[in-house]
Amino acid sequence: MIGHTDEYEKMFRLEGQLWWYRSLHERVATTIRKHFGERRDIQILDAGCGTGGLLDFLRKRGYTHLKGIDGSTDAVAFCHERGLPVVFINLNELAGFEPDVRYDVIVCNDVFCYFSDDDLPNLVKALAHRLKPDGLLISNNNAFNIFRGEHDLAVGSGRRFVQSDFDQLMSDAGLRIRKATYWSFILSPLILAxxxxxxxxxxxxxxxxxxxxxxVYLPSTWLNETLYTIVSTEAKILPRTPFGSSLFIVSKPDSAD
Structure with a gap:
């Protein structure tokens, strides 16, 4: 999405309110809490952090060791406006950035869709290299080409994924997928239409x-809250679903128990 200044501005304004972002951020936080319990001192990196909505969400929930990186000057500027510790870096150059630093959690949400078949394996390997032995790589991804539409063009998204796309990709990086689910399953007929x-x-x-x-626009309050309730309820009662516009994946180093 680099170069789409207007989209970053909308993201910055709406991340804390829009049902989709709220649901995704809660899904990430729940995943972290299930693995690390009530610890708030774990090292968390948001790779491709955008305007910092997730980092701000985690900060408000007491997490104290947060860092973000992004390849957009617009995104980094918005993060600094939030007072977040975010560094500008082209993710294609991640292998050379602080190579000895390790994290308990790395989040890479809706980033892989901007990388080519040649560049994506290198990015995933660089992310895997930054994980501690019991760390988590959390990623959310655009799913199923049938959902491709105006939104993809507006944000410059180049591809959509299914789970099988990640099986070999994660394995080659020394990672094992521990959980994968599509989401917005209940809303998928509406989104698809x-x-x-x-x-x-x-x-x-x-x-x-x-x-x-x-x-990325804010619907009326009642609709926004209704959509949020539907997706949040789905996450609680349907932890894994076979279809949806997004694919949420949790991976760990293959050597981890």
Whole structure:
């Protein structure tokens, strides 16, 4: 999403309110808490942290050793506005950045979709190298090409994934997938209908590529809270689902118990 200043500005304004971000941040926090209990002194890196919404979310919940990196000057500037410890770095150059520092948790949400087949394995290996032996790599990813629509063009997303895309990728990096689930399963028919309609409009020229808009906007309060409740309830009662617009993956070093 580098170069999309308007999208970063929307993200900065809405991350703390929009149902999707809130649900994702809670999913990450729940994963961390299940593994590390009530510890708040663990080392956490958000790689590709965007405007810092997740780091701010974790900071408010008492986590004290947080760091972010991002390859967008816009994103880093917004993070600094929040008072977050974020460093500008091109993630393709991660292998040379603080090579001896290790983290308990590395989060890389909605980042892999911007990397080519040649560059992505190197990024995953660099992230794996930064993990402590019992650490976690948490990633959220755009899922299923059928959900591709106006949003993907607006944020510059180059690809969508299914779980099998990560099996060999994680293994080659010395990681093992411990949990993987698609989400927004309950809302997937609605999301799919919207995205397919967007695709039809783009295909027939009813929407021009230069005028596309992302899905990052705040709906009415009642709708935003309803969508948040649906997705939060899904996460509690359906820990794994076979379909959805996002794919949430938790991996650990293969040598870990």
């Amino acid at each position: 919207i995205r397919q309609w967007q695709s039809w409009q783009l295909r027939f020229g009813w929407i021009k590529p230069e005028n596309v808009q992302s899905d």
